[in-house]
Amino acid sequence: MTLTVIGCARPANVAMNGRHPWTHPGHLVVGSSDEPDNLNPMYAHTDATDAIDALVFAPVFRYDQRGEFVPELATVVPTYGNGGIAHDGKTITLHWRPNVTWSDGEALTPRDLRFTWRAVENKRNNTKLSAGWDDISAIDVPDDRTAIVHLKRPNAGILGIFGGGGGAAYPPLPEHLLGKLADLNTAAFNANPISSGPWLLKAWNHASSLEFMPNDRYWRGRPKLDAISWHIVPNPDVLIGQLRTHEVDLDQSVGDGKVRDLTNVPSLTLARHRSANWRRLAINCTRPALRDVRVRRALAEAIDWDRLNATVYHGINERAHSDLPPDSWAAPTIPFYRHDLAEARRLLDVAGFHPGPGGTRGNGTTELRFNISATNKPGNEQAEVQMQQELRAIGIELTIKNYPASVLFAQNGPLYGGTYDLEWSIDTNAPDPDNQGEWSGDFVPPKGANTSFLRDPIITQTSDAAIRTFDRTKRKALYQKEETRIHELVPAVFFYWQTAVAAYNDDLKGYRPSEYITDNWNSWEWSI
Numbered sequence: 001m002t003l004t005v006i007g008c009a010r011p012a013n014v015a016m017n018g019r020h021p022w023t024h025p026g027h028l029v030v031g032s033s034d035e036p037d038n039l040n041p042m043y044a045h046t047d048a049t050d051a052i053d054a055l056v057f058a059p060v061f062r063y064d065q066r067g068e069f070v071p072e073l074a075t076v077v078p079t080y081g082n083g084g085i086a087h088d089g090k091t092i093t094l095h096w097r098p099n100v101t102w103s104d105g106e107a108l109t110p111r112d113l114r115f116t117w118r119a120v121e122n123k124r125n126n127t128k129l130s131a132g133w134d135d136i137s138a139i140d141v142p143d144d145r146t147a148i149v150h151l152k153r154p155n156a157g158i159l160g161i162f163g164g165g166g167g168a169a170y171p172p173l174p175e176h177l178l179g180k181l182a183d184l185n186t187a188a189f190n191a192n193p194i195s196s197g198p199w200l201l202k203a204w205n206h207a208s209s210l211e212f213m214p215n216d217r218y219w220r221g222r223p224k225l226d227a228i229s230w231h232i233v234p235n236p237d238v239l240i241g242q243l244r245t246h247e248v249d250l251d252q253s254v255g256d257g258k259v260r261d262l263t264n265v266p267s268l269t270l271a272r273h274r275s276a277n278w279r280r281l282a283i284n285c286t287r288p289a290l291r292d293v294r295v296r297r298a299l300a301e302a303i304d305w306d307r308l309n310a311t312v313y314h315g316i317n318e319r320a321h322s323d324l325p326p327d328s329w330a331a332p333t334i335p336f337y338r339h340d341l342a343e344a345r346r347l348l349d350v351a352g353f354h355p356g357p358g359g360t361r362g363n364g365t366t367e368l369r370f371n372i373s374a375t376n377k378p379g380n381e382q383a384e385v386q387m388q389q390e391l392r393a394i395g396i397e398l399t400i401k402n403y404p405a406s407v408l409f410a411q412n413g414p415l416y417g418g419t420y421d422l423e424w425s426i427d428t429n430a431p432d433p434d435n436q437g438e439w440s441g442d443f444v445p446p447k448g449a450n451t452s453f454l455r456d457p458i459i460t461q462t463s464d465a466a467i468r469t470f471d472r473t474k475r476k477a478l479y480q481k482e483e484t485r486i487h488e489l490v491p492a493v494f495f496y497w498q499t500a501v502a503a504y505n506d507d508l509k510g511y512r513p514s515e516y517i518t519d520n521w522n523s524w525e526w527s528i
Contacts, residue, residue: 020267022246023507026226028528031239031248033377035207035232037406040190041170042120042127045409045416047277047428047518050165051252052230054520055212057171058196058219060094060113060162062521065514067276067431069159073097073108073172077159089154089470094147094162100219103195106176110147114139115175124183126411129168129448131437132161156470157434165517166430167437167449171196198223198524208232224510224527236378243268249505249528252519255379256313259501267506274327275500276429276516278320281493286453287421289366294351296490299422300337302344302394303387309496312382317496322483323427323435325497325515330433330476332483337493344394353395361395368396370421373414375405380424398422416445418453426498431516433479436463439486452491459485
């Protein structure tokens with residue numbers, strides 16, 4: 001990952017103690033446009049939840065800023081070399097850190113990991129995604145220092161489910177608190193969890209802020225900061241204003257069109273880096289007209305993606321060929337869809353959709369009228385309006401229907417409930433390329449996150465085969481085959497890899513943005 005500082009200016013009025021006058025020593029104020037939809041990661045679907053959960057929970061492993069595993073509750077990352085992974089790939093041994101506790105003082109042991117696996121597999125729980133966990137046949141806990149994970153079959157991505165955030169990665173949950181519940185769907189813990197990580201949730205003031213205090217029982221010791229205030233600021237102009245006036249110390253994701261507004265703000269550092277967040281146009285393949293791949297392909301070819309990137313998104317982001325990061329060892333070679341209106345019209349003609357009296361295409365029973373949904377952000381609507389105009393040129397009408405993130409990504413919301421037509425949002429990747437949870441027919445909601453609802457046997461078989469071997473050469477070839485098939489069937493159009501820009505008070509020390517999952521991976525090291 002490349003980190004570039006693109007703006008840093010210092011004023012003359014630095015306080016005598018070496019800090020700026022507006023800095024509150026020990027108290028960091030973070031501004032975020034989104035609010036978590038749930039704090040139990042088994043149910044949560046938003047980047048905001050990944051960020052908050054990294055503060056509250058200790059996973060078995062964390063990812064560092066380069067996407068490499070960092071031991072957290074485990075003392076070492078298991079490999080063939082250290083004996084942690086059996087040669088048949090079906091047994092993983094985790095060596096547990098001693099004397100780790102929950103914030104209420106109860107011991108945090110491998111039994112909590114075993115309980116979490118059972119909770120994920122409990123059919124009464126509306127778990128968002130169980131990929132990987134389904135491959136576990138048993139977790140033996142011979143003592144408080146050891147977990148032996150037995151797999152039904154090899155799974156090269158298995159360590160990822162024990163990692164810090166994203167997809168089906170869940171940290172251990174407290175058996176002593178949740179073990180007697182029939183299900184966890186409405187547990188009070190989901191909004192007010194106890195902590196195993198560096199921070200305690202002191203208060204969640206919905207639509208306003210989340211307030212955190214140090215977890216004195218965190219195994220690494222008390223964090224350097226005394227408090228974190230996580231302010232919810234949905235309006236990007238307001239958030240930019242608060243950065244300019246120093247009411248907010250940190251915005252981890254400055255909007256594409258707002259970077260120039262902050263380049264000369266005194267004592268504010270802007271750090272730009274590629275993140276493993278990819279924006280896409282998702283297509284619900286179960287909707288009547290969208291079942292036809294020719295219609296989906298026409299959508300992909302009618303929109304001028306380069307123009308959209310250059311105008312609405314200011315050319316900041318890197319165009320995406322697939323959902324695997326370009327610096328991944330598994331990155332495939334996939335072409336972009338051509339911008340070709342004539343070909344898009346031809347595809348619709350062949351599919352039997354012809355222009356009606358008003359210009360909108362139909363086939364006698366179905367008109368090409370679709371809803372497009374995103375979160376309530378100005379940039380999203382600008383992009384949707386541009387797509388609306390370009391699709392109208394080939395006889396497709398779009399109606400914009402946006403939602404708060406907590407509604408759009410809710411377990412029973414439009415996306416996971418399958419009631420949308422087109423959806424415009426950002427997804428995120430873990431370092432391992434395993435993506436079957438998003439494309440396999442085995443992981444259509446409510447069993448997973450395949451929210452395009454595409455059931456293709458080739459994608460299902462190939463994505464599964466790719467995690468049944470630890471051989472990277474074989475895996476890379478399988479991902480090339482899978483991504484080629486995705487490109488052919490168009491369940492989504494991959495648009496860009498997000499160039500994340502973090503803006504922060506340069507009194508903040510120890511902050512190191514990460515390409516993967518969340519920048520909060522080392523929050524115990526931050527100081528201000």
